Amino acid sequence: MQVSTTTIKTILATVVSSTLLSGCYWDDPVKAAKYVSSKIESDDVVEHLEELEARASATSDGASVTRAAGTLGYKHSLDYIVETMQDHGYIVTTQEFDFRAWEELAGTTLNVDGSELIGVRNATDGLEADFSAMSYSGNSNGPLSGELVFITPDFRFESPDYDSTDGCEASDFDGKAVSGKVAVIQRGGCTFDAKVVNAENAGAVATIVFNQGNDEGRKSVVNGTLGSDSQATIPAFGARFDLGEQWYQTSQSAVVNASFSINVHDEVVLTQNILAETEGGNEEQVVMLGAHLDSVPEGPGINDNGSGTAGLLEYAVTLANLRAPVKNKVRFAWWAAEEAGLVGSEYYTNDLFAPLYAQAQTEIMQELEITDPSQLTSAHYDLIEERYLQINNIKLYLNFDMIGSPNYVFGVMDGDLSDTKNSPDNAYTGSFEPPFGTSDIESIFNQFFNGQSEATVPQALSKRSDYAGFADWGVAFGGLFTGAEKVKSADEMDKFGGQIDVAYDICYHQACDDLNNVSHKALFVNTQALAYVTTYYAFSDPLFPAEEPQPMMQAFSVNATEKLRVGTKLKAADSVSDHDHFHGDFDQDRD
Known part of the structure; x- marks a missing residue:
């Protein structure tokens, strides 16, 4: 085939023109950020969602499709990401680890006081769900039954001595005659797993955890998980607050019985994270961003978290x-097994950062001629942390989890704690502060939204998504979130439109989380936002303003005698928040 001279000249002129046009942007982080984010196309982001849904595999009961870690749907999603990134010149690796894959099989039933309850998986045609099977629940091995026994519920929400720790201590079960019966426990105060394990140790044949009821966000079905490291073996269900309260009142004058059946598949399998990076750029100053690739077993997870996955991918392509x-x-x-409790991101951060910290400690001890770690003082640990933060090349991490909720808000992590310091959703209690640079990341996100004349709402740093491991290891972090099962307020409706008193995502963790469950506007704007902020830092040197405290570890200071040390697993908040587990109701409440 011959190409005319005119055609060649046209192509060259286009290339040269494009190079000159874009070249003037790369020397300024703000100009670069505006330029790259302006090139994001909404249809291209949605196309990635279509590809992800097409790759989902059938659930065990055939009622839906899924991309849960350990399934063919996840593998096909992973292959799509890897192939796309390789085709666009990125250096791509996968990180394999084993993971406890749990799936609820067909046929779960729960009958209380003669009423057959509606499970989350069967709540179709506008029916309100009554209960759910908690992830990592045990098998019933056929039909079982037992009398309901309440432990220490408390409905006095306004009382100064209100106790939200029902079932959190083994002693709560003393004198309750739980053996051979069904323990019914109110949510709050500790993990779901702690409640269920305590009930099992007391002899219960099953546990029902009903919602706490102290907030509008804690009245619907508890759709929770015990976590992949749970040792519980009995069936565990979650229920609505009003049902728990009703059963409790009935039990004060009559015996309330339950019958139930649950069949689950539970095995350890291999799964993989995906890591991809640019060939160029300073290797000692890495800007990292991530989203979890897996869905829950119940559905394809197109908002949760196909939206974050697609946003990252289209930014990489652009x-x-x-x-x-x-x-x-x-x-x-792209993280695996987030829905099991941040398994993939925690594996990555511990695998990468723990050896770096050990290296820093060894270097400082050798330089100071200290041979016994027990001789290390607080001042020595200051030096170790400073050295660790110097040799850790990952300088910031940006997280994108559920960025296209249909009844969305534009949520930005409150990095300076100026709006959420006293929120029950905030993990940084007292004088604890997030890592240095976190507040700057918030300001750059808000810089983008202000430029688009879009309102935002501050999101508390609850540590309930994949940024948690980075935060624990002293890495600055930030991110976006558009809401899950909590309902939209009147003020939020005024700012963002949508429906008041309706969940941000009415299909959260359900089979209906498909292509029809995504706001194209929210997805597009948030993809532009992630492109803006990532590009800004990709072209910044230094990354953060010089007037912020130096070195980075100083942001961990509490006072002269107390510090939030690098590597400390700061517990997630006692959250009444939306999206409240390690993303999916992993109830990591404080004691």
Whole structure:
């Protein structure tokens, strides 16, 4: 085939023009951020969602499709991401680890006081769900029954001595005659797993955890998980608050019985994280962003978290197509098994950062000629943390989890704690502060939204998504979130439109979380936002303003005698928040 001279000249002129046009942007982080984010196309992001839904595999009961870790749907999703990133010139690796894959099989039933209850998986045609099977629940091995026994519920929400720790201590079960019966426990105060394990140790044949009822966000069905490390073996269900309260009142004058059946598949399988990075950029100053790739077993997870997955992928494609000469290396991550309790991201952060911290400790001890770790003082640990933060090349992490909720808000992590310090959703209690740089990340996100004349709402740092491991290891973090099962307020409706007193995502963790469950506007704007902020830092040196405290570890200071040390697993908040587990009602409440 011959190409005319005119055609060649036209192509060259286009390339040169494009190079000159874009070249003037790369020397300024703000200009680069605006330029790259302006190249995001909404239809291209949605196309990735279509690809993800097409790759979901059938659930065990055939009622829906799923992309849960350990399934074919997840593998096909992973293959799509890997192939796309490789095609666009990224260095791609996968990180394999084993993971406890749990799935509820067909046929779960729960009958209380003669009423057959509606499970979350069967709540179709506008029916309100009454109960759910908790992830990592045990098998019933056929039909079982037992009398309901309440432990220490408390409905006095306004009382100064209100106790929200029902079932959190083994002693709560003393004198309750739970053996051979069904323990019914109110949510709050500790993990679901702690409540269920305590009930099992007391002899219960099953547990029902009903919602707490102290907040509008805690009245619907508890759709929770015991966590992949749970040792519980008995069936565990979650229920609505009003049902728990009703059963309790009935039990004060009559025996209330329950019958139930649950069949689950529970095995340890291999799964993989995806890591991809730019060829260019400063390797000692890595800008990292991530989203979890897996869904819950009940559905394809197109908002949760196909939206974050698609946003990252389209940004990566756009960055590659523009041949952006990033100053700092950009690393992308798609996490596996987030829905099981942040398993993939925790594996990555512990595997990477723990050896770096050990290296820093060894270096400082050798330099100070200290041979016994027991001789290390608080001042020595200050030096170790400073050295660790110097040799840790990952300088910030951005997290994108559920960025296209149909009844959305534009939520930005409150990095400076100025709006959420006293929120029950905030994990950084007292004088604890997030890592240095976290507040700057919030300001750059807000810079983008202000430029688009879009309102935002501050999101408390609850540590209930994949940024938790990075936060624990002293890495600055930020991110976006558009809401899950909590309902939209009147003030939020005024700012963002939508429906008042309706969940941000009415299909959260359900089979209906499909292509029809995504706001294209929210997905598009948030993908532009993640492109803006990531690009800003990809072209920034230094990353954060010099007037912020130096070195980075100083942001961990509490006072002269107390510090939030690097590597400390700061417990997630006692949250009444939306999206409240380690993303999916992993109730990590404080004691």
